[in-house]
Amino acid sequence: MKMKLPMNLQLFAEQSIYSMVTAPEVAAYWTEKQQTLPPFLGEELFPADKQLGTEIKWLKGETGAPKMLKPSAFGARAIARGRKEFDQVLTTLGFFKESKYIDENLRQQLNMVMASGNQLMIDTILKKIFDDITDLVYGAAVTREVARMQLLMTGKAELSGNGQKYELDYEFNPDHMGNAKVSWSDADTSDPFYDIQKGIEKIQLDTGETPTRAVTNLTTLNKIVANRKLNKTISIFGGGDIILGRQKVVEYFRNELGIDIVLYDKMYENEAGVATKFISDDKFALLPGTALGTTAFATTPEESDLMTSGKSNVSIVDTGVAITTMTEEDPVTVETKVSMLSLPTFENMEKVFILDAVAQP
Structure with a gap:
């Protein structure tokens, strides 16, 4: 039985490697493959936006709190309202590039396999080639997610590799960062509900808006679930049920504080080859119900120069x-x-509170 491959790669069996491995075919293969991959949380929180040039400009500082319209007499001129205070952030977009080769040796192997007529081997090798190439595209997506999640959970981001380093510091408001009063790892004396409630209240007081979402990972949520004080409180409201699971705790936070807790445990391989969580343990971010910023893209040199050159x-x-x-x-x-060419923007950073589950010494 023939192996069923995305894009029906069997159609390429009689063609040369040069006619098969083209940018449009790789793009089509990636588009199909992407449908089978779990989405990145950052794609929802920081939706994509294409810009011109290699610099991004965005504004921060708006609280979102509404302002009363000033009264005026009939026939009087309108009172000019000044623009809201913004800080303009100017950042040069990070340039990321990597490539893979099909050399003479691999080309000869491919020709031999194709000449053999063994469809199973042909399918297997073609799929491996396209998967290897689209790993680079997936790597670009991972790079974007690393930057977004670092910004969300620390207020800064650092991307390094191949002798290059990009450091993003959008001067996140230190008043919107805090530590637990008692580390959540201490299930007997800590109070995660209190810590989270204080973070919500701080955003409400400063911006006039109420966070409606929270993002953390399973390890951190399990510390909340294991908290003795929270268990007793929920058990009283639940008729004495002392065996609590994550679902009951999440429902309690939704009902009492109006936040939906989103778990994000997706991982990636860092430069050292170590599996790393996009969201580190002991991090808990409170968010508004809207997008936090954008994932800004600019036109790469390849797109601007090579699409009309005929060389590529x-x-x-x-x-x-x-x-x-x-x-x-x-x-x-x-x-x-x-x-x-891509980096995230963070227009709604004032409406985010970053909570560290580890108490300060």
């Missing part, structure tokens, strides 16, 4: 990620390059 194949995926394929004759290689 270029396709764009995920709003601003460029896939470029290039053929070289000596030595015979096919290079596939993935590049992007």
